[in-house]
Amino acid sequence: MKQILGFSKLSKDEKVEWLTQNYFKDSENATYLLKQYWNDDKKLQKLHDEFTENTISNYYLPFGVAPNFNINGEIYALPMAIEESSVIAAASNAAKFWGDKGGFKANVIDTRKVGQVHFLSSQNFPALEQFFNESKSLIFNRLQPLTKNMEKRGGGVLSLELRDKTSALANYYQIHAEFETLDAMGANFINSCLEEIAATLKEEAAKYFNASEDQQPLEIIMSILSNYVPNCIATAEVSCPVEDLLPNKEDAQHFAHKFIEAVNIAKAEPYRAVTHNKGIMNGIDAVVLATGNDFRAVEAGIHAYASRNGQYSSLTSAKVENGKFTFSIEIPLALGTVGGLTNLHPLVKLALEMLGNPSAKELMKIVAVAGLAQNFAAIKSLVTTGIQEGHMKMHLMNILNQFNASPSEKQEVKAHFKNNTVSHSAVVEVLEKLRNA
Helix, strand or coil: CCCCCCHHHCCHHHHHHHHHHHHCCCHHHHHHHHHHCCCCCHHHHHHHHCCCCCCCCCCCCCEEEEEEEEECCEEEEEEEECCCCCHHHHHHHHHHHHHCCCCEEEEECCCCEEEEEEEEECCCHHHHHHHHHHHHHHHHHHHHHHHHHHHHCCCEEEEEEEEECCCCCCCEEEEEEEEECCCECCHHHHHHHHHHHHHHHHHHHHHHCCCCCCCCCEEEEEEEEECCCCCCEEEEEEEEEHHHCCCCHHHHHHHHHHHHHHHHHHHHCHHHHHHHHHHHHHHHHHHHHHCCCCHHHHHHHHHHHHCCCCCCCCCEEEEEECCEEEEEEEEECCCCCECHHHHCCHHHHHHHHHCCCCCHHHHHHHHHHHHHHHHHHHHHHHCCCCHHHHHHHHHHHHHHHHCCCCHHHHHHHHHHCCCCCCCHHHHHHHHHHHHHC
C-alpha cells in the first residue's frame, strides 16, 4: 500500500474513504460497518472523536452491572465494561454468595504515588548528595505554583530522595519522588512537577559545580511518573465459619481444603499464577474501564506487584484459622474520580454516580472487591464443577450469533443444553439437526 502524507489533516469521511479503498476488498461494506457505529447525536460523536487521534469510528463494549455487592455494610451495583462471557455473572454470583455471610470488607492502606527524574552524572554520589540537600528547599519553592492548589486539598509532593543507581547502570542516578494526588489519578500533576524538578536540578547544578556550557555536571534523561505504586494499596477480604461455605459440613471442609490448595498452587507456580491473576483482572479491569480509569496502568502496576518477591505469584490468599475461612487480596491501585474521562464521558459519569460518586479511596476499595469476587467465583468453579460448565453456557449465545441463529433456533438450542454439556461442536451439531429437520 502507498504511504500517505497528512492523514491526520483529512476529514473523518476522507480518512474512512482512504482506508477502505486501500485496505479492504469490499470497501463499500467496510465503510458501512465503520459508519454504522457513528453516533447520531453529533455533539456526543464529536466528544468521542476528540478523545484520541485519527478517529474513524466507535468501538463498543458491553456495559453491564453486577448487583448486590455488600462492601463495608453498603450495597453497591458495580458497573462493568467487558466483552467476555460469564465475568459479570460470576461477579454477581460471588456477591450473592457472600451477601448473607457478612459481605466484603475493604480498606485502603496507603495512597502514595511515585515519579522519578532519571539523570546521568560523572559526579560521585557524596558530591551529588550534598548538592541535592542544599538545593531541596529551592526545588520545593519552584514547585509552589504547581502544587499550591493540590496542597490546599491536602495533597502535593510528599518526599524527594536522591538515589544512587550506578551499580545497575554507569553514572545513573534518580530523584525518587512520592506524591499524594487525592481524588485525581494525578498523571499530569506528577509529570509537571517532575519536569520542574528536572529543570531546577539542571540549572542549579551548573552553578553549583561551576560547569562550562559544553560540560554539564548532570544530564537529564527523562522525567516521568511510575505506574508501579507499591505504596498505594487496597485490600479486601471475605470470611465465615468453614461450615457456612456449603450446606453439608463435610463438603464444606473439603471445599475449603481444595480452595486453599488452589490458591497455594497459584502462589507457587507462575504458569498457574498468570491465569489465576488474569481472572482477578477480569473483575478489576471491567470496573476500572467503566469508571474511565487507565486499565493499562493498573494492569502494569498490579502484575509488577505480583512479582515483587522475585517470582510471579498469586495476588490473593486463603486460609482457615480457628474454624474460620478467610479469602483476601492486596493490590496496588492508582485510581481517580476527577479529571480525564471522568468529567467527559457520559457513561463514566453515570458509572460513578451508580457507585455514589466515590472518592478515589472508596473506588480503590470497590475495585479490589471486584477482583476478589471474580477470583472467588473462578476458584469455586475450578475446584467443584470445573470452569467450562458455567463459562460455556454463558458463551452459548455467542456461538449461536456466530451462526446467525433465529430466535426460535436459539430457544430450542438453549433448552437442549439445559441438561447437556455445551461445546462449540455440540452446538453446531444441534443447530444443523434443527435446520435439516
